[in-house]
Amino acid sequence: MAAAEHRLADVVAIACAEAFRGDGEIFGSGMGTLPMLGARTARATFEPDLMVSDGMAFYVDGDLPIGGTDKVIEGWIPFRSVFDTLWGGRRHVMMGASQIDRHGNTNISNIGDWKQPKVQLLGVRGGPGNTINHAVSYFIPRHTSRVFVEAVDMASGIGYDRAGELSEWVQENHRIPRVITNLAVMDFETPDRRMRIHSVHPGVTPDDVVANTGFDLVVPDDVPLSRGPTAEELAILDHLDPKGLRFREVPDPEPASA
């Protein structure tokens, strides 16, 4: 097999950036390396009005590399302002999930029974408020059927079925644009808002994705390939992530044995 045209982490980074396309002048908030890189790449290229933070308490101008300290601060966003911004809807967050189901319910709280969990994770954090107020995308570095489950043990983030039982306001504001993994990009663009494959990364088949998903995934007849970065975008990725942290979070796949 010929060498891949793009490295997997670069494809994933572009997929993360693409999730923010069309967002305009709102807070593009990324939790973790790839989501943060995605938001900053979107801002540096096709989404110039997007606002990004340093992950602490400031909006930063310019193309600040991940972990960079030479910041141009353009605004102050302490946690209280984050809450105001997210309740006001001017935010799109990309965060992780330890479990996700076909409706986009997610869990970062605990595995097993909540009363005495098998594994305690973080707690629900801001998941309930995020998902009910604005767009929430997910980045999951390892796509497995342990993460893509039939039912989440604790709904820290609400999916389309739970949102569907709430007010019209909620249904208008609740949105899960993308779920991005090391195998594929998923969305919920189906009539019943079930998770479907949006694109597969180069070298991955829809069957591979299905095999690593613990529920029935909607597979369109034609599944496109996730795009890799343009030469210009690749230069931007290298600028924004000079230490190559993305390759640690999304390693190159093992070459198929001959």
Next chain:
Amino acid sequence: MSKLTTEDQAVATLESGMTLGIGGWGSRRKPMSLVRALLRSDVTDLTVVTYGGPEVGLLAAAGKIRKLVYGFVTLDSIPLEPHFRAARQGGTIPELVEYDEGMLQWGLYAGSLRLPFLPTRAGLGSGVMDVNPDLKTVASPYADGEELLAVPAIRLDACFVHMNRADARGNAQFLGPDIYFDDLWLNATDVGHRFVSCEKVVPTENLLDEGTFHTLRINRSMVDGVIEAPRGAHFTSCEPDYDRDESFQTEYATAARDPEEWAAFVATYLSGSEADYQEAVDGRS
């Protein structure tokens, strides 16, 4: 009138069974010297309300938490708090209230405004409703009629926050990037047990030496006791005075995963006074 006191004197005014709020956020600007004083005391059976960090782990490991109200517990750079994990997985905290982060703010804000509840959408439809069956919703009385979550007010018997500077009367100042919700904790607490520790007590006329007036978010009507506690937030961060002590936090988290190592950690760091603690920290090779 000076409100200067010490950690041990402050803790001596508390009683078992109280509801205690703890300021800061995760492993950031936590009132750790007050928490360490609490660990030295007989006070127990507490309801602890917090944006949780290592104080939850320490108090849980010491068996002092009867009820925990939280949105998360984390050490930030180490995402999962080992003592909290052990307590949850072992079922040793009898009562738990897990909220969305914003719900917790709203509960404190309602408490501080002496309202019975505040409405929000955050939490509706989520697992928070499943595990807190006592939560109620309320219909908007206006034309929209939307059903909203009524977050019940949180009132506290006592609270601890750690600031960068304060004067002896309780005007207090944060110099870092975020006050978190520390003013809210104080406002949601009954008069009598509102304690602020700080890196340095300064004369009132020097409060603006290091920060603008915008940093004076805590005034003396909100505070009953002031404790000068240099490095009192250790090992959590207290910008700009110091960053998180990552190497110490790693030592803490490593020890917390193993009962024998934990016993040694307690013997080394948590068996004496605050001065002994600080000396032991300085003595690390």
